[in-house]
Each structure stands twice: as structure tokens, then as C-alpha cells.
Amino acid sequence: MKGWMGKFKVLSLLGLVALFLAACGKENLTALDPKGVGAQKSLDLIIIPTVIMSFVFLVVMVLLVLALIKFRKKKGQKDFIPKQVEGNKTLEVVWTTIPIILLIIIAVPTVIYTFDLADDADASDHLNINVTGNQYWWHFDYEGLEIQTSQDVYIPVNSKVYFNMKSSDVIHSFWVPTLSGKLDVNPENENTFFLDAHEEGVYWGKCAEFCGPSHSLMDFKVVVVSQEEFEQWVADMQNFDPETAEPATDAAAQGRELFNENNCLGCHAIGSSAAAIGPNLTNFGERSRLAGIEEMTKEKLVEWIVNPELIKPGNKMTGKYPEVSQDDAALIAEYLLQLSPSEITTEDAGNGIEQ
Ligand code: HEC
Numbered sequence: 122m123k124g125w126m127g128k129f130k131v132l133s134l135l136g137l138v139a140l141f142l143a144a145c146g147k148e149n150l151t152a153l154d155p156k157g158v159g160a161q162k163s164l165d166l167i168i169i170p171t172v173i174m175s176f177v178f179l180v181v182m183v184l185l186v187l188a189l190i191k192f193r194k195k196k197g198q199k200d201f202i203p204k205q206v207e208g209n210k211t212l213e214v215v216w217t218t219i220p221i222i223l224l225i226i227i228a229v230p231t232v233i234y235t236f237d238l239a240d241d242a243d244a245s246d247h248l249n250i251n252v253t254g255n256q257y258w259w260h261f262d263y264e265g266l267e268i269q270t271s272q273d274v275y276i277p278v279n280s281k282v283y284f285n286m287k288s289s290d291v292i293h294s295f296w297v298p299t300l301s302g303k304l305d306v307n308p309e310n311e312n313t314f315f316l317d318a319h320e321e322g323v324y325w326g327k328c329a330e331f332c333g334p335s336h337s338l339m340d341f342k343v344v345v346v347s348q349e350e351f352e353q354w355v356a357d358m359q360n361f362d363p364e365t366a367e368p369a370t371d372a373a374a375q376g377r378e379l380f381n382e383n384n385c386l387g388c389h390a391i392g393s394s395a396a397a398i399g400p401n402l403t404n405f406g407e408r409s410r411l412a413g414i415e416e417m418t419k420e421k422l423v424e425w426i427v428n429p430e431l432i433k434p435g436n437k438m439t440g441k442y443p444e445v446s447q448d449d450a451a452l453i454a455e456y457l458l459q460l461s462p463s464e465i466t467t468e469d470a471g472n473g474i475e476q
């Protein structure tokens with residue numbers, strides 16, 4: 122009975138591990154299907170030790186099984202103490218040297234890749250994006266381009282893009298598993314690394330450092346587009362002038378009035394203003410998700426405006442503006458959803474995890 126229970130426990134544990142790995146392996150939020158230089162190097166560094174360790178495991182297991190079979194007590198054999206062997210120089214040298222060699226084989230590429238990926242000597246020749254991590258959203262400021270955006274960051278394919286990161290509050294961690302490894306985002310100092318994506322697409326990013334109640338909802342997207350599309354996007358964003366852009370419909374125009382009246386502008390910039398207590402909403406209508414995570418529908422947006430706490434507990438918007446009625450929220454939603462200066466459209470495949 123006990124043995125059966127033990128087996129059951131091991132099986133259920135294995136089941137859980139399999140389930141966990143299956144979730145990790147889903148498209149678009151995986152480190153095992155690299156689409157960028159950093160992720161490719163990380164995968165190499167996963168494979169090398171895995172192969173070496175599997176080989177070591179195999180050799181040890183074979184020796185163990187052989188020893189168990191060869192030296193076990195035979196039927197009818199009397200009890201006796203076998204010859205005791207103490208100290209064997211050759212053996213000890215062999216089993217000390219082999220692990221040293223194996224560790225060197227692992228260490229050399231690890232150290233080389235680590236320095237490669239942290240190297241920012243050529244940063245000034247490339248596009249630089251200043252990133253601010255905030256509880257629970259990401260802000261992106263394109264250096265020299267006067268473009269501010271939040272939640273979704275657009276970059277050109279096959280091009281090194283440097284991310285200079287700082288936090289406005291607690292420690293976060295910037296992680297787009299399909300494109301590269303993680304980098305801590307600290308309040309005290311700036312950390313820099315690059316992404317170099319080799320396939321167009323929308324890649325999901327996550328905050329990988331526990332930062333408060335909505336930490337697990339602190340998602341963002343890296344939208345990788347062709348060089349031409351990127352230039353188009355930059356031009357569209359720069360040409361957009363919130364002062365002169367007329368709302369698409371009457372409802373949207375009313376929504377704009379309400380947006381201005383309800384203190385929304387106190388935290389949300391529309392246009393290239395750098396003020397960013399809340400996400401920049403210039404291209405809100407093009408975002409793949411609401412607040413980084415929710416499906417982008419009018420209903421969800423109304424829900425967010427009326428009570429964001431239900432969607433992201435502990436967020437920094439709740440309670441900081443006058444109460445908004447459902448009807449007013451619907452008009453504001455009309456206004457926000459038509460904010461889309463750029464013609465570049467992207468399809469978001471989601472993070473592959475059922476919600
Ligand atoms: C005190 C500052 C503040 C005020 C005032 C404020 N917000 Fe926000 N808002 C935020 C913050 C912070 C977030 C990011 C929340 C998160 O994701 O954690 C946010 C997120 C949003 C989002 C989601 C943005 C995205 O990129 O997905 C929308 C839409 C929004 N706010 C609309 C409004 C509207 C409409 C008003 C006025 C009725 C308003 N906000 C007032 C701070 C504020």
C-alpha cells in the first residue's frame with residue numbers, strides 16, 4: 122500500500138512538472154524557440170550543460186547498476202566482508218580531472234556569452250530606447266526621436282536596439298524570453314542591454330522580479346517590424362499632433378472633453394510629452410492589450426475606466442480621479458480607441474496561456 126502511494130506521489134509530481142513545462146513551451150512566451158540573438162545564446166547555454174550532465178548521469182547510472190549486479194550477495198553465499206580498498210591515486214586523479222574539464226567546457230562559453238550580451242560599447246551607433254519600469258507598466262522613450270510610448274515597444278528587425286533601463290519605484294526585471302535573457306531594472310542605476318530580433322512578430326514580455334500585488338500582470342510586448350515599417354511608424358508617431366487631430370466621431374469628441382475634465386491628463390500624456398505618471402496614450406488604439414494584459418475591447422476598457430482595481434489590484438490609477446459613470450466611460454472609451462496615428466498594424470498571438 123505504502124509503495125503504491127509513493128508511486129502515486131511521484132507520478133503526480135512528474136505530471137505537475139510536465140504541465141509546467143508545457144506552459145513554458147507555449148508559443149511566444151518561450152525560451153526554447155529563440156527569435157533573437159540573446160535568446161539563441163541562452164538556449165546554447167541551456168543545451169551544453171544539459172548534454173554534458175545527461176552524459177555524466179548515464180555513466181554513473183551504468184556503473185551503479187553494474188556494481189549492484191556484480192557484487193550483490195549470490196544465492197547460498199555465506200556472509201563475508203570483502204577486501205577493503207583504501208586510496209587509489211589513479212582513480213582519484215581521474216575522477217577529479219574529468220569534472221574539472223567538464224566544468225571548463227561549460228564555463229568558457231558561459232563567460233564569453235555573458236560578456237558579449239552585456240557589451241554596450243557600440244550603443245551610440247544604434248537606436249536607444251530609455252525604459253522606465255513602473256508598478257505595473259512599462260514606459261518607452263525613443264532617444265533622439267521624441268517618441269514616447271507605453272506597453273508596446275516597436276523595434277526594427279535584424280537590428281541591435283539598446284534598452285537603457287531604470288525603475289521609478291521598486292526593482293523590476295525586463296524579460297522577453299523569445300528574444301533575450303532578463304535584465305534587472307533598478308531605481309538607483311541604469312542597466313543597459315540590447316535586443317536583436319531576427320524575425321518579425323509580436324513578442325510577449327514579462328516583469329520577472331516580484332514587485333507587488335499585480336506583478337504577474339505586468340506584461341508588455343515587443344513589436345518587431347521590417348525596417349521600412351519601422352520608419353513609417355516613427356514618421357506617423359512624429360506627425361501626430363493631439364492638438365489638431367480631430368476625433369473620428371461625435372462620441373469620441375465628447376469623450377475627449379470628458380477625458381480632459383476628469384483629471385485623466387494629470388497622469389496620461391497624449392503626444393510626445395515626457396510626463397508619464399501613467400502610460401502614454403498616443404497610440405492607445407493600436408495596443409494589442411489593455412493595461413498590458415486584458416483583451417482590448419470597449420467593454421473591458423469601460424470596466425477599466427470605472428474601476429481599474431478589478432483588473433489590476435494595487436495599480437496606481439485607482440481612486441486618483443473623480444468617479445466616472447458607465448456612460449461617460451463609454452464616451453471616453455470611444456475617444457481612446459480611435460487614437461491610432463500609425464498605419465502599421467500587428468497581430469498579437471497572445472502569450473499562449475489560457476486566461
Ligand atoms: C493618478 C494618475 C492617473 C490618473 C488620474 C488616471 N490614470 Fe489611467 N493609468 C494610470 C496608471 C499608473 C496606469 C497603469 C496601470 C497599470 O497598468 O498598472 C493607468 C492605465 C490606464 C489605461 C490603460 C493604458 C494602456 O496602455 O493599456 C487607460 C486606458 C487609462 N489609464 C485611462 C484613464 C482615464 C480615462 C482616466 C481619467 C478618467 C485616467 N486613466 C486617470 C494613472 C492614472
Ligand SMILES: [Cu+2]
Nearest residue numbers: 293328332339
Ligand atoms: Cu515589475
